[in-house]
Amino acid sequence: MTDSQVKNTNIITESYQDLSARDWRRYFSFSTDHKVIGIQYLVTAFIFFLVGGIFAMVIRGELITPEADLIDRTFYNGMFTMHGTIMLFLWTFPSLVGLSNYLVPIMIGAKDMAFPRLNAAAFWMVPVVGVLMIASFFVPSGSAQAGWWSYPPVSLQNPTGQLITGQFLWILAVAISGVSSIMGAVNFVTTIVKMRAPGMTFFRMPAFVWTVLSAQIIQLFGLPALTAGAVMLLFDLTVGTSFFDPSKGGNPILFQHLFWFYSHPAVYVIILPIFGIFSEIFPVYSRKPLFGYKVVAISSLIIAGVSGLVWVHHMYASGTPGWMRMIFMLSTMCVSVPTGIKVFAWVATIWGGKLRLNTPMLFALGALIMFIFAGVTGIMLSAVPVDIHVNNTYFVVGHFHYVLYGTVTMGMYAAIYHWFPKMTGRMYYESWGQVHFWLAFIGTNLNFLPMHPLGLQGMLRRVASYDPEYTFWNVVASLGAFLLGMSTLPFIVNMVSSWIQGPIAPSNPWRAIGLEWLVSSPPPIENFEDLPVVISEPYGYGKSDPLVSNLEGIIGHSE
Amino acid sequence: MKPRNILFLIAYAIALTGISLWIGQVSYSWFPPQASAESVLIDKLFAFLVTIGAFIFLGITGVMIYSVVFQRAAKYDFSDGPHIEGNVTLEIVWTAIPILLVFWLAGYSYQIYQQMAIRGPMEVMHLGMGHGDTPTVVEEQSIEEIEVISKQWAWVFRYPGSNVTSTELHLPANRRIRLALQSEDVLHGFYIPAFRLKQDIVPNKTTDFEFTPIREGTYRLRDSQFSGTYFATMQANVVVESPEAYENWLSEAKKRQPLPAYNQAASEYTQQTSKTGWPTVVPAAPPVVNYPT
Ligand code: HEM
Numbered sequence A: 001m002t003d004s005q006v007k008n009t010n011i012i013t014e015s016y017q018d019l020s021a022r023d024w025r026r027y028f029s030f031s032t033d034h035k036v037i038g039i040q041y042l043v044t045a046f047i048f049f050l051v052g053g054i055f056a057m058v059i060r061g062e063l064i065t066p067e068a069d070l071i072d073r074t075f076y077n078g079m080f081t082m083h084g085t086i087m088l089f090l091w092t093f094p095s096l097v098g099l100s101n102y103l104v105p106i107m108i109g110a111k112d113m114a115f116p117r118l119n120a121a122a123f124w125m126v127p128v129v130g131v132l133m134i135a136s137f138f139v140p141s142g143s144a145q146a147g148w149w150s151y152p153p154v155s156l157q158n159p160t161g162q163l164i165t166g167q168f169l170w171i172l173a174v175a176i177s178g179v180s181s182i183m184g185a186v187n188f189v190t191t192i193v194k195m196r197a198p199g200m201t202f203f204r205m206p207a208f209v210w211t212v213l214s215a216q217i218i219q220l221f222g223l224p225a226l227t228a229g230a231v232m233l234l235f236d237l238t239v240g241t242s243f244f245d246p247s248k249g250g251n252p253i254l255f256q257h258l259f260w261f262y263s264h265p266a267v268y269v270i271i272l273p274i275f276g277i278f279s280e281i282f283p284v285y286s287r288k289p290l291f292g293y294k295v296v297a298i299s300s301l302i303i304a305g306v307s308g309l310v311w312v313h314h315m316y317a318s319g320t321p322g323w324m325r326m327i328f329m330l331s332t333m334c335v336s337v338p339t340g341i342k343v344f345a346w347v348a349t350i351w352g353g354k355l356r357l358n359t360p361m362l363f364a365l366g367a368l369i370m371f372i373f374a375g376v377t378g379i380m381l382s383a384v385p386v387d388i389h390v391n392n393t394y395f396v397v398g399h400f401h402y403v404l405y406g407t408v409t410m411g412m413y414a415a416i417y418h419w420f421p422k423m424t425g426r427m428y429y430e431s432w433g434q435v436h437f438w439l440a441f442i443g444t445n446l447n448f449l450p451m452h453p454l455g456l457q458g459m460l461r462r463v464a465s466y467d468p469e470y471t472f473w474n475v476v477a478s479l480g481a482f483l484l485g486m487s488t489l490p491f492i493v494n495m496v497s498s499w500i501q502g503p504i505a506p507s508n509p510w511r512a513i514g515l516e517w518l519v520s521s522p523p524p525i526e527n528f529e530d531l532p533v534v535i536s537e538p539y540g541y542g543k544s545d546p547l548v549s550n551l552e553g554i555i556g557h558s559e
Numbered sequence B: 001m002k003p004r005n006i007l008f009l010i011a012y013a014i015a016l017t018g019i020s021l022w023i024g025q026v027s028y029s030w031f032p033p034q035a036s037a038e039s040v041l042i043d044k045l046f047a048f049l050v051t052i053g054a055f056i057f058l059g060i061t062g063v064m065i066y067s068v069v070f071q072r073a074a075k076y077d078f079s080d081g082p083h084i085e086g087n088v089t090l091e092i093v094w095t096a097i098p099i100l101l102v103f104w105l106a107g108y109s110y111q112i113y114q115q116m117a118i119r120g121p122m123e124v125m126h127l128g129m130g131h132g133d134t135p136t137v138v139e140e141q142s143i144e145e146i147e148v149i150s151k152q153w154a155w156v157f158r159y160p161g162s163n164v165t166s167t168e169l170h171l172p173a174n175r176r177i178r179l180a181l182q183s184e185d186v187l188h189g190f191y192i193p194a195f196r197l198k199q200d201i202v203p204n205k206t207t208d209f210e211f212t213p214i215r216e217g218t219y220r221l222r223d224s225q226f227s228g229t230y231f232a233t234m235q236a237n238v239v240v241e242s243p244e245a246y247e248n249w250l251s252e253a254k255k256r257q258p259l260p261a262y263n264q265a266a267s268e269y270t271q272q273t274s275k276t277g278w279p280t281v282v283p284a285a286p287p288v289v290n291y292p293t
C-alpha cells in the first residue's frame, strides 16, 4: 500500500547511509518497517521468555522438595499461572509473529506488509500486555492464581473484594493480546493473498508462508470465541453477571468450551510456523528439495481445519458425556494423519542428502526428535481411557513441554540462528551455538522426561507440595530445569557479541534458495529495488535453475 | 531395491518390533498397583499404545540418526544432493498407514471405554439410549451407593444406607461402587491414581461415577481439578477391604459421635503466624463426621 507513494526522498537517502538494520535507534521507535517490527517482536518476546523462565526456576525450586517450603502457596499458584500465561501470550505468540513479520513479506517478494501502521500498532500492544501482567504482582490481591486457563469459579473468587485484582488485570491483558493477534491475522492473510510478487503463485510460496497463512486463518476463526469467553468472565468478575458462576445459576463448563474452542487451535497457531521453519531448514542443510512440497503445503491447511474440531479432548474428565468423549477421540486422532505426513516428508528430505550440522540444523533435528516424542504421548492422551487417568497430571505437563520447549522453543532457536545473519548482517559464533544446543537438548530431556513417570504415578499438575514417593523424579526434573536455565546464557552472549562485533555476513551465507537470500544482509529498507519476477518453484536444490528473472533489478544499486 | 537393502530393512523391522514389544511389557511397571477392575483395562490399552508408540518413535529417529551419522557432507563438498521432489507411491503409503492406524487405535480405545462403563456426566439421566450399561468386567451385584462431597479443601463421604459420614473413603472389594459426586463451591476432581479413574465435579449438579475396586489396601484420593490455594492438600485415604470388614466398619462408625476431622488446609491456614502470602479464600471448617481421620 505504502510502497509507491512514500518514496519520500529523505527517508531513502537516510536509509542508505546507515544501512537500515545497523542503526539501533530504529528499534526503539514507532517504525512501520516490517523488518524492524519483526525484530522488535522477537527481542521483546525474548525478554518475557526470560521472565517466564525465572518463574519456571522458582516453580522447580519449590518442587525440588515435597513440602511447600520455598514460597507461600498463593505465590506458587501465581507463579505457575503467570509462567504459563507469559510463556504463551508473551513468548511463543509474539516471537512467532515477529519471525513471520520479518520473513513473510521478503519471502513472497513484497516491500512491506499490507498495512504497515496496523502492524506497528499491533506490536506496541505487546509491551502493554506485558506491563499489565507484571503490574498484577503489585496489586493487593496479588497476580492471577487460577492457572493459564482461568477456569471459573476459581477465577471468580475474589478474597480481597476489590475491583482491580490480579485476575482482572490478567483478563484485560489477555483481551488486549487477542486484539493485537486479530490485527496481525488480518494483516498477514491480506499480505499473503494480495501482495505476492509477479510469478509468486501459491505453489511457489515457501512452505513457511503456507504455515503462517494457515496459522493466521486459525486466529481469525478462533479468537472471537476466546474474546467472548473473556468478556463474559470479566462481567462475571466485575459487575456480577452470572454466565459462569454456578452459585448464581451460571454454567462453568460453557467457559471451558469457549476457552478451548480457541485455545486448542491456538496450539496449532504456535506449532504450524515451527513446521514451516523445519520445512525451510532441512532442505538447506541437507542440500535437497523439500520432499513432497505440495502435500506438505496443503497439509498445513488441513491441520488448521481439523484443529477446529478437536477442542473437547481437553475436557474428557470434565463435565463431558461419554458419546462426546468418543467423537472427539476420533477427531483428535485424525490430526495425526496430516502431521505424520509432514514428519515423514522431513525425514525423506534429510535422507540421502549431504548434511551439514550447523547450529540451526542441530536445533531443527533435536526439535524434530522431541516433536515425534510429543506426538507419541499426544496420541496416548487422545485415547479417552488413558486420559481419564493422566488428565491434569504431570504426564500432560511433560507432553506439552516437549511441544512447547522441545519443539517450539528449540525450533525458534533454529530459526533465530538461521536468519540471524540476514537480520543483523553479522555471523554468530558457531562454537557457542553448538554449546547452546547440547545444553538445551540435554536440559530439556532431563527436565521434562521425568514428568511422564510422575504423571503415570499420579502426581497432579499445579500442586505446590506432593507426597514423598514422588521425590526422586522431581529432583531430576529440577536439576534439568536449572541446566536448561543456564543454557540460555551462551545464547545471549553469542547473540549480543555477534550483533555488535561478529564477522560481516554475506547475502547468502548458507547457499540457501529463497528471495530473502538474494538481497543484502540486512536487507535494504524496502527489501527489493524492483519487485522480483519469480520463475521457479522453491527448493531447487540439485538443479541450477534461477529463482527470479530480474536478479539485477532486485538488488539495484545498493551494493 | 537391492536384496541387501531389503534384508537390512527386514532386520530393522524385526529388531524394532522386538524392542517395542519389550518396552510395552515394561510399561506396566510405570503405574501404581492395579486396584480397580478399570485399571487392568487401562494399563492394557496403555501398554498397547506404548508398543505402537515405541515402534514409531524408534523407527523414525533411527532413520534420522542413520542419516546424521552416515550422510554428512565432506568438509569441502559443496555440491547438492539428488534433486528428488517426492515419490507418489511412498506418499500414498505413508498417508494410508496412519489412517488405518488411527481407526485401529480409536476402535480399540472405544472398546476399552465401553468395558469400563464408568458413566460420568449425564449418563444416568440419559439412560436407555444405546450401549449396554452393564460393565462386562464383574458380574452385576448389588451396587454400593456413596455420596462424595467436596469443598475447599476437604472431602466428606456419606453412606446413605447407614447414614454414616467419614473423611476416609471405605470401599468393599469386588463390588460395583456408584458415587454421587457433589461440590459445594468450585470445580474439584475425584481422582484415585491406583484406580486410574478421574472425574471432575461441577458445583450445583450431581455427577454419577462407577467403578469396581478389586485389591484390598490403602490408597490416596486426590483433587485433580485445580481448586485454589490449598489445592495440593486436598487428599483423603481410600481403604478397600473385604465386604465383611466393610460392613463391620460401617456399623462401628455408625455408633460413633460426630467429631471434627483433621484438615490440613484449615490447620495450615490457622497456624500461619506471619502473613507471607497473598489474600486467600478461607478454608472451610474441618468437617464434622462419624469417622474423622
Ligand atoms: C526452563 C524451562 C521451563 C520449565 C522448567 C518449566 C516448568 C514448568 C512446570 C514445572 C510447570 C507446571 C506447573 C504446575 O503444574 O504446577 C509448567 C507449566 C506450564 N508451562 Fe512451563 N516450563 C518451562 C518452559 C516453558 C515454555 C518455553 C513454555 C511455553 C512456550 C511453557 C509453558 C507452560 C504452560 C502453558 C504451563 C501451564 C501453566 C498452567 O498450568 O496454568 N513452559 N512449566
Ligand SMILES: [Cu+2]
Binding pocket: A263, A264, A265, A267, A310, A311, A313, A314
Ligand atoms: Cu488440544
Ligand SMILES: [Cu+2]
Binding pocket: A378, A399, A400, A403
Ligand atoms: Cu497436545
